[in-house]
Amino acid sequence: MADIIQLLPDHVANQIAAGEVVQRPASVVKELLENAIDAGSQNIKLIIKDAGKTLIQVIDDGKGMSVTDARLSFERHATSKIRTADDLFQLNTKGFRGEALASIAAIAHVELKTKQEQDEVGTTLVIEGSDVKSQDVVVTPKGTSIAVKNLFFNIPARRNFLKSNAVETRHIIDEFHRVALAHPNIGFVMFHNGSESFNLPISNYRQRIVNIFGNKTNERLVPVDEDTEVLKISGFVGKPEFAKKTRGEQFFFVNNRFIKSAYLNHAIGSAFEGLLKDGAHASYFLNLTVNPQTIDINIHPTKTEIKFDDEHTLYAILRSAVKHSLGQFNIAPVLDFERDANLDTPYSYQQKGTPSVTVDSNFNPFADEKISKGNTTNTVSYKKEPTANWESLYVGLESKGNTSQQDFGEVHFESEQENTSVFSDINAIEQKQSTYQFHNKYIVSTIKSGLLLIDQNRAHQRVLYEDFLKHITVKEGMSQQLLFPLELHFSPQEIEIIKELKNDLEHTGFVFQTLEKEKIEITGVPVMVPESEVSIILEQLISDVENEVPDSHFSATDLLAKSMAKSLAIKTGQSLTTVEQEHLVNSLFACKEPNVSPVNRATFITMTVDELDKKFV
Ligand code: ADP
Ligand code: MG
Numbered sequence: 001m002a003d004i005i006q007l008l009p010d011h012v013a014n015q016i017a018a019g020e021v022v023q024r025p026a027s028v029v030k031e032l033l034e035n036a037i038d039a040g041s042q043n044i045k046l047i048i049k050d051a052g053k054t055l056i057q058v059i060d061d062g063k064g065m066s067v068t069d070a071r072l073s074f075e076r077h078a079t080s081k082i083r084t085a086d087d088l089f090q091l092n093t094k095g096f097r098g099e100a101l102a103s104i105a106a107i108a109h110v111e112l113k114t115k116q117e118q119d120e121v122g123t124t125l126v127i128e129g130s131d132v133k134s135q136d137v138v139v140t141p142k143g144t145s146i147a148v149k150n151l152f153f154n155i156p157a158r159r160n161f162l163k164s165n166a167v168e169t170r171h172i173i174d175e176f177h178r179v180a181l182a183h184p185n186i187g188f189v190m191f192h193n194g195s196e197s198f199n200l201p202i203s204n205y206r207q208r209i210v211n212i213f214g215n216k217t218n219e220r221l222v223p224v225d226e227d228t229e230v231l232k233i234s235g236f237v238g239k240p241e242f243a244k245k246t247r248g249e250q251f252f253f254v255n256n257r258f259i260k261s262a263y264l265n266h267a268i269g270s271a272f273e274g275l276l277k278d279g280a281h282a283s284y285f286l287n288l289t290v291n292p293q294t295i296d297i298n299i300h301p302t303k304t305e306i307k308f309d310d311e312h313t314l315y316a317i318l319r320s321a322v323k324h325s326l327g328q329f330n331i332a333p334v335l336d337f338e339r340d341a342n343l344d345t346p347y348s349y350q351q352k353g354t355p356s357v358t359v360d361s362n363f364n365p366f367a368d369e370k371i372s373k374g375n376t377t378n379t380v381s382y383k384k385e386p387t388a389n390w391e392s393l394y395v396g397l398e399s400k401g402n403t404s405q406q407d408f409g410e411v412h413f414e415s416e417q418e419n420t421s422v423f424s425d426i427n428a429i430e431q432k433q434s435t436y437q438f439h440n441k442y443i444v445s446t447i448k449s450g451l452l453l454i455d456q457n458r459a460h461q462r463v464l465y466e467d468f469l470k471h472i473t474v475k476e477g478m479s480q481q482l483l484f485p486l487e488l489h490f491s492p493q494e495i496e497i498i499k500e501l502k503n504d505l506e507h508t509g510f511v512f513q514t515l516e517k518e519k520i521e522i523t524g525v526p527v528m529v530p531e532s533e534v535s536i537i538l539e540q541l542i543s544d545v546e547n548e549v550p551d552s553h554f555s556a557t558d559l560l561a562k563s564m565a566k567s568l569a570i571k572t573g574q575s576l577t578t579v580e581q582e583h584l585v586n587s588l589f590a591c592k593e594p595n596v597s598p599v600n601r602a603t604f605i606t607m608t609v610d611e612l613d614k615k616f617v
Contacts, residue, residue: 011130014076014106015155021103024162025052026171028104028148033179034094035101036060038081039144042202043187046176050193051168053151053159061143064116070123071135074110076102089293094257101146106130107158108151114144129154166500166556170546173197173493177212178258181251181285184208198492209236209285213249214491214518222329224286226321231290231314233321237268238283240275240326245543249283255292260304264288267315271322284322288314435581441572443581450608454585457572458597463587464528464565465598468508471526472557477509479524485513486522488535494542495520501541504560528568537567562598 008016022028029046036044039062049055065073072078079098082088088096104110105127115122115138124138152159162168169192176198180188184205190198200211210218221236238249250268252259272282294309308314436444443454471477490498498505499515506512511524525534544563545556570576576584588594588603597603 010076011106014102014130017076017099018103018107021099022107022151024171025056025151025168026175028052028056028108028151029058029172030175030179031095031100031104032056032058032146032148033175035146036062036144037179037183037186038093038095039063041143041186044189046188046190048169048172048190048192051165052172053162053165053168055147055149056151057145057147059143059145061141064119064122064142064144065114066116066119067123070112070114070125071132073112074101074105074125074127074130074132078102089296091292091297092255102130104148107155108153109149111147111149112144113138113140115140115142117142178251180212181208182253182256182258182287205235205285205287212491213493214489216489216518217491220283221285222325224321224325226317226324228317230294230310231288231317233286233288233318235286236284237272237286237322237325240272240280240282243272243276243280243282245279245281245540249285250281251285253287254295254306255289256287257297257306258304259306261306263311263315264318267319268322271319271326275326286318288318290314435578435585437576437581440575443576443585445585447606450606450610450612452604452606454588454604455597455602456570456574456576456584458569458601458603459584459588459594460569461562461565461597462591462594462603463584464568465561466591466593468561468564469557471509472504472507472561475507477507478527479509479511480527481511481524482522482531486525486531486534488520488522488538489518490520490538490542492517497542497545498538501545501556501560504557508560508564526564529564533567537564540567565598 021031025048029048029052033044033046036058039060041060041062043061045059047055047057047059069080075098077098078101079096081093081096081098082091101110106129108129110125110127112125112127113122114124121137122140124134124136124140126133126135152162173190176188176190180186180198180200184203184207187202188198188200189196198212200208203211206218206221209221217238220239220242222239224233224235224237226233238244250265252261252264268282268284268286276282290308296307434445437456438444438453441456443456443459445452445454468477495515495517498520502512502515509524509526509529510522512520513523514521522534525531529537541560541563544559544566570584595603
């Protein structure tokens with residue numbers, strides 16, 4: 001049989017390589033910015049049109065290229081940055097593979113202009129899908145400009161796979177931030193569709209962070225500095241009280257290269273242990289400098305992961321450096337963020353043995369039916385909310401400095417007995433109601449065929465979600481005017497997200513007076529939203545958008561409704577009056593899809609008499 005193996009033509013090989021290097025417009029942005037940095041530029045300008053789908057251009061004032069280099073730079077494996085394999089372990093440039101320009105030129109229309117300082121004139125090259133269309137002499141300033149147009153023009157499948165402009169822009173901005181944060185000594189400007197989105201002058205690191213994330217960031221930064229033989233750390237962590245629900249502001253740079261490392265992230269997490277609210281993530285902007293010989297950045301094609309020789313040591317140093325900074329800047333542990341002071345009382349009463357009995361009208365008899373009623377001899381005072389028990393226990397134990405399992409169990413037992421005694425007192429009062437709240441979490445009601453158990457939080461989310469969706473689509477949300485405008489501060493990027501959702505937010509009842517680079521002023525809020533909750537709701541919304549990245553207008557609306565429903569819904573642990581319980585049950589069953597929460601979790605379960613009977617066999 002004849003031989004069948006052939007070498008692929010270059011343009012095909014390049015197109016295949018492009019699949020790895022260029023996933024989306026943001027990948028091109030990253031490669032071009034990194035090349036500009038490697039060229040020793042002082043100022044770099046990024047110009048984007050239509051989220052990079054139409055144009056991505058990077059203009060630098062770096063060292064430029066000679067005529068021959070300009071032509072060679074688009075060849076695969078053509079690089080000026082390494083010469084031998086050993087150089088791979090001495091890298092101090094961003095690039096080294098020599099693949100980026102060849103890959104980009106294989107799948108786009110590229111226009112290069114470049115000139116070295118000492119030359120009178122420069123070179124311009126036009127390449128379309130790896131074909132050099134023209135090469136000329138050009139008058140151009142020192143440095144390089146590369147314009148990439150019509151990305152994926154010859155791979156329609158890839159082009160169709162691109163996400164909405166909002167999503168692609170966010171990816172581009174993320175890359176821009178990473179590069180700009182790693183190089184405060186270089187000035188960056190970014191234009192999108194003709195308007196300036198960022199202008200970051202040469203500055204120190206702190207100013208760079210503030211210029212990107214907004215003025216309010218300044219007071220939130222705690223410096224971290226550590227210099228050891230194996231690792232030098234400099235940068236900042238965010239004060240714990242400003243920690244975000246999103247992982248957005250977490251940046252590690254190793255030798256000026258942005259990296260992701262779950263392991264090192266864990267080191268920071270453990271340094272913050274006990275300082276963060278549940279679900280909150282510490283912010284950090286940390287530069288790690290290590291000997292290039294002790295890392296391998298070669299393991300990932302897009303180079304955001306690297307391998308360290310001695311990760312354990314780095315972990316330990318990083319953790320202790322961050323801990324030390326937090327301690328030094330007097331950031332004392334704040335364990336009791338949102339604790340209700342009321343919860344502290346019962347246990348201390350109990351310890352003193354104050355002999356009074358408080359009757360609780362919210363108390364839920366259903367919960368205790370299974371407990372023997374005989375014991376009414378307790379003299380311990382008990383307040384409201386039986387479900388708060390575990391929390392009050394926790395408080396008590398904490399003050400004793402004792403967390404042994406045994407104590408926990410013992411106290412819990414007492415509290416149940418106590419409930420029983422209260423139960424017998426109020427049994428008569430509550431007999432008429434058709435719903436019961438159980439553990440401040442479930443509402444129990446009866447239906448013809450048996451029992452209905454409703455999760456109060458999920459049910460309320462469903463009700464609010466359908467409400468918000470309706471308001472947004474019919475554009476008729478009721479607004480309440482605020483006495484004084486509410487001023488809130490966000491980073492420019494966060495403001496962008498709010499801007500994207502502005503119309504929808506207005507339909508729910510928000511009224512924005514100002515929506516500027518870092519500041520918003522709100523003069524009206526939806527009727528059901530308390531003023532004090534507004535900033536929390538918006539922060540949650542931004543975090544949800546950042547994490548889920550809505551893809552179309554429809555899903556953005558949906559996300560807004562979900563996010564607001566989540567923020568405003570009755571929480572687990574909240575006690576409800578009988579009227580509130582009934583209202584919630586009725587509203588739930590007036591919904592279009594009462595049986596699931598907005599994120600598709602069951603809102604209720606039923607237990608038929610048959611099922612119950614079986615349990616009693
Ligand atoms: P790599 O960066 O891995 O070397 P690239 O394909 O990104 O590979 O670039 C190829 C070569 O082109 C670089 O090694 C560099 O010599 C040259 N080059 C690319 N961009 C620029 C620029 N903005 N200024 C000067 N030289 C550049
Ligand atoms: Mg490169």
